[in-house]
Amino acid sequence: MSRPVDPVGPSCHDLRHDWTEAEARRIHDLPLPELLFRAQEIHRRHFDPAAIETATLLSIKTGGCPEDCGYCSQSAKWNTGVKASKLMQVESVLAEARRAKSGGATRFCMGAAWRSPKDRDLEAVCAMIEGVKALGLETCVTLGMLAPSQVERLAEAGLDYYNHNIDTSRDFYGEIVTTRRMDDRLETLDNVRAGGIKVCCGGIVGMGETSNDRISMLVTLATLERHPESVPLNMWQPISGTPVMATAESVDPIAFVRLVALARILMPQSVVRLSAGRSAMSDEAQALCFIAGANSIFTGNVLLTTGNPDRDKDSLLLERLGMRAAPLAPHRSDQAPTA
Numbered sequence: 001m002s003r004p005v006d007p008v009g010p011s012c013h014d015l016r017h018d019w020t021e022a023e024a025r026r027i028h029d030l031p032l033p034e035l036l037f038r039a040q041e042i043h044r045r046h047f048d049p050a051a052i053e054t055a056t057l058l059s060i061k062t063g064g065c066p067e068d069c070g071y072c073s074q075s076a077k078w079n080t081g082v083k084a085s086k087l088m089q090v091e092s093v094l095a096e097a098r099r100a101k102s103g104g105a106t107r108f109c110m111g112a113a114w115r116s117p118k119d120r121d122l123e124a125v126c127a128m129i130e131g132v133k134a135l136g137l138e139t140c141v142t143l144g145m146l147a148p149s150q151v152e153r154l155a156e157a158g159l160d161y162y163n164h165n166i167d168t169s170r171d172f173y174g175e176i177v178t179t180r181r182m183d184d185r186l187e188t189l190d191n192v193r194a195g196g197i198k199v200c201c202g203g204i205v206g207m208g209e210t211s212n213d214r215i216s217m218l219v220t221l222a223t224l225e226r227h228p229e230s231v232p233l234n235m236w237q238p239i240s241g242t243p244v245m246a247t248a249e250s251v252d253p254i255a256f257v258r259l260v261a262l263a264r265i266l267m268p269q270s271v272v273r274l275s276a277g278r279s280a281m282s283d284e285a286q287a288l289c290f291i292a293g294a295n296s297i298f299t300g301n302v303l304l305t306t307g308n309p310d311r312d313k314d315s316l317l318l319e320r321l322g323m324r325a326a327p328l329a330p331h332r333s334d335q336a337p338t339a
Helices: 021-028 032-046 090-102 119-134 148-156 170-176 182-194 211-222 253-266 283-292 311-321
Strands: 051-061 107-112 138-142 161-163 198-200 203-205 230-235 271-274 296-298
Touching (some): 021 032, 032 253, 032 283, 051 119, 090 107, 090 119, 107 161, 148 182, 161 230, 170 211, 182 198, 203 211, 211 253, 253 271, 253 283
Parallel strands (some): 107 138, 138 161, 161 198, 230 271
């Protein structure tokens, strides 16, 4: 029997940058078995389906951020109980990086609660980057918005990835933050690209946005001139004192799996990371996300200021699934040796 005509349109195996929201919606709404089949088929074209990238995230400067992001515990505008701290000392950061490496992480990510870094602080961050790279780990930082000169300095230090999430759709953006525009975020992404640094960019779900907002967010990323090399998908975790608490809704696990699958199909060569919110996910939901094309997780029991499954639990889950932590990064299937 011949296969029915594809209702979605052009082959989803093509690396495209011209996706429309209507196309993405049709893919998102496919029967779940068909959606997962398509996502897994594409995933296997580009990655080892049994390998999971493991990264560790450290807050190197916590709290006191002047932005009014309604979801964030680190905004100085909300009473969340998070106290502002100074930038960590370089050696203290490197000690944490050594622990992360000994725990199996291959990428070390450093986050600072700034609108944008001051040049004097950037020098200290660059020393951290150089020290972490010397340990044999990939490096990623998230420091807020960057000017081209700051990107140049980070590139000189050898930074591998810069994280700068767009958070949500353009339509919903103004509902969660007013101290910056999405275009400000996209400008920083352009600066990072121009500086030769890889982009890590994703968003957050569960803040009161609609399903259309979630799809629109992914389409924004998938229609960039180059797809982000890393796409973190976060489920918002309840943070008392933030405005989002009034609108937040728990995310249906199957809806999240659909979003992961859509990200994989729209951005075939990107690493899709399960980020914040895994502590509230069942093992079964995470397993479905891996089948849908997620191939990266954060390890360690804290993500900036929120909880995360501990390493032993993650190791046990991967063992039960017959999966493994990737030695450095998920191998593209066209580069992996054949059995």
